[in-house]
Amino acid sequence: MPTLLILNGPNLNLLGSREPEIYGRDTLQDINDSLAKAFPQITFQTFQSNGEGELIDRLHQARGQVDGVVFNPGAYTHTSIALFDAIKAVALPVIEVHLSLPEAREEFRRHSFITPACRGKIAGIGAHGYHLAVQALIKIIEG
Numbered sequence: 855m856p857t858l859l860i861l862n863g864p865n866l867n868l869l870g871s872r873e874p875e876i877y878g879r880d881t882l883q884d885i886n887d888s889l890a891k892a893f894p895q896i897t898f899q900t901f902q903s904n905g906e907g908e909l910i911d912r913l914h915q916a917r918g919q920v921d922g923v924v925f926n927p928g929a930y931t932h933t934s935i936a937l938f939d940a941i942k943a944v945a946l947p948v949i950e951v952h953l954s955l956p957e958a959r960e961e962f963r964r965h966s967f968i969t970p971a972c973r974g975k976i977a978g979i980g981a982h983g984y985h986l987a988v989q990a991l992i993k994i995i996e997g
């Protein structure tokens with residue numbers, strides 16, 4: 855029974871009401887609930903923080919405790935070398951997820967510091983991207 859961490863960064867606690875035309879109407883709780891329903895064989899841990907240090911601490915805590923991580927780093931995607939380092943340090947398979955397609959938006963969203971540390975990336979298809987990321991991790995874990 856794989857254990858996966860669903861990790862979400864800044865402002866994603868406001869999903870549902872935050873710019874719904876970009877991010878959709880599902881809340882973060884809706885997304886986490888839909889994952890638990892769709893993948894009853896997986897044990898999910900979920901964590902959201904608006905703080906970079908807390909996300910780093912949670913990744914460290916996941917080391918040896920989970921089999922993989924689905925990570926939407928929010929705007930830290932475009933700024934955080936520390937999160938890149940944390941992903942490398944914990945040596946877990948991480949799938950980067952974005953609800954929107956950052957590359958198709960403002961110029962400052964085109965670069966991700968996170969991608970080079972990740973096993974894969976899914977972006978631009980809304981909340982369903984979290985489901986595809988879980989499927990990808992199952993495939994990676996089961997080999």
Ligand code: DQA
Nearest residue numbers: 926928929952953954956963
């Ligand atoms: C996001 C994309 C980021 O550019 C943005 O800062 C977010 C959300 C997404 O899920 O589409 O906060 O990660």
